[in-house]
Amino acid sequence: MSAGVAGGKLVPPPAAFAPAGRERRASKSEAPVITPSPKKPASVHSDKGESSHKFNxxxxxxxxxxxxxxxxxxxxxxxxxxxxxxxxxxxxxxxxxxxxxxxxxxxxxxxxxxxxxxxxxxxxxxxxxxxxxxxxxxxxxxxxxxxxxxxxxxxxxxxxxxxxxxxxxxxxxxxxxxxxxxxxxxxxxxFCPGGDLYAAIKKGGMSPSEVECCFKQILNGVSYLHSQGVAHRDIKPENLFFDTKGHLKIGDYGASTVYRLPWEATVHMSTGLCGSEPYIAPEQFLGKPYDARLVDIWAIGIVYYCLHFQELPWRAAQPSSDPLYSSYAQACANPNPTVSSCPPTINNLNPRACRSLIRKMLEPDPRHRYTIEDVIAHPWIQGIDVCHETTNAKHVHVSARAMGMAYLGNGA
Incomplete structure (x- = not known):
């Protein structure tokens, strides 16, 4: 049985999400579709060492x-x-x-x-x-x-x-x-006894209101992080944990960075490749400094796609190696606004009101990507009810409740 933990990957890991469905597969003239490995995408971190020094x-x-x-x-x-x-x-x-x-x-x-x-x-x-x-x-x-x-x-x-x-x-x-x-x-x-979001997605059966509740709670958590000058840089379902009260919590800060200190007004750009490949924003692969806040926004957009389709839209946001992402990036750059405003990758997302938001969160050009403030202000987000904040919640987090009961008994 999988368990809810902070800062660790559940073992044994279930099969990874598959890339997007058949309607988005590459044609014969394109490069072959990348087949995911049977394990969860591993996190990658790029750290520069410092000179040796006696330190305890x-x-x-x-x-x-x-x-x-x-x-x-x-x-x-x-x-x-x-x-x-x-x-x-x-x-x-x-x-x-x-x-x-x-x-x-x-x-x-x-x-x-x-x-x-x-x-x-x-x-x-x-x-x-x-x-x-x-x-x-x-x-x-x-x-x-x-x-x-x-x-x-x-x-x-x-x-x-x-x-x-x-x-x-x-x-x-x-x-x-x-x-x-x-x-x-x-x-x-x-300890979060309700398990992680990865396990809940793999189990399936999440209602639309449950999906939206999870999504808004992730946004609330990231909004708080960014208000503190912290960017997570490794947002993915495996790092999102449930308690038994309906709270979804962000954990594992091994890749996080402080982009602004409390007394500073300047945002410090980040370097290095951090996170799990399918959730990494395209600008991180370029080897140039990037805004870590916008990396978080991209990853949250991928998480919503996973919540909705139980699969990943692409293996990596690199046009040269992933035909699925290449098609998406080309659609986003299409001069026809009908195509660029809602590429095929996201035009089946529901509710319809979410599509314009996810499009701005998954904007390949970080200069035009939404900030967390933009996302929170979106009318669709404003209309989402979070279960533990309402008297008569429309849903319960079924997977989290079941796993919590297994750990804590009937008192959970």
Missing amino acids: LKDLLASGPKLNRKSSQRSTSSKKSDSDAGDGRGKSVAGESTASLTQKYGVCQKIAIGKGATSVVRLAHKWDRTEEKLYAIKEFRKRRKNESEKEYVKKLTAEFCISSTLHHPNIVETVDLVQDEAQHWCEVME
Whole structure:
């Protein structure tokens, strides 16, 4: 059974989404359609190393300004509540406490509930008087032999420094950064028992109102991220997680970047190829600086396509190697506005009102792509009801509810 985790890929992975349907297949004169691999698209990250230097993560966390944060009750999933935010807040200081991971957050399961390229995610159980609290524990890999301590520390702390400052109903809460008994560094996160969006899409049967609710919650989460000067750069169904209350949460900040500090007005451009190939925006393949906010918008547009069709529109947004994307890009550039305003790739999306928005989100030229503010202001988005914000919701998240019940029992 797949499990909801933050920052990990579910194992064993189900088959990946297939590219778009027959009506969009390449003709015989075009290059052959790329057949997807049986696994989920792997994330790719381009990191430039720095010079070797004696550097210790524990020393870094113990000296200078502490990485302090206030951890809300929303960060500790339990059988009674897995997303409720209370008034009482406790401090969690990374690296400051000498208590072990087990003492602070309970015993981890030996079997991983998620795996990534640089980490393994396990579920920890912590009994607090009469209540069992659940945490997702992301155990980072050990330092590689060809990797300096400074490079290793940078990779570990970058994700925590960003994610631990984020607090929003549509963001996975990061609780702490601690060492386990084997001296592995671990990130402690809110456990999302409802599974990830990838599993829900593969299961099928999502109602139109459920699809729209998921989409708007992703947008709300990204709107919050961008308001904080953070771009995710790896938005995809595998990184979107459900609790059992109807919240859809964005997790895994390993590829995220701070494009603007609070006191800055200038947006810093990003470099490097980040994310999972089918969700990567076309400008990222050019090897030039790009606006990371617009990369997120592109990826969300691809996610909506997956929600609607249970498949991917193309394998990669590269005209030279993917005929499906090449046809789409050509249609977008067509001088006939009837063709360019609604290319064949998206003219079957429903409801009809969504097509103009998805077209602007999947605009190949980032200069003309919508920002998150433009997307949120669209009349169709404004009319979408989010289930946990209304008294009489028109839907429930069936897959998330079922998976949550399996983990938490009838009390979920």
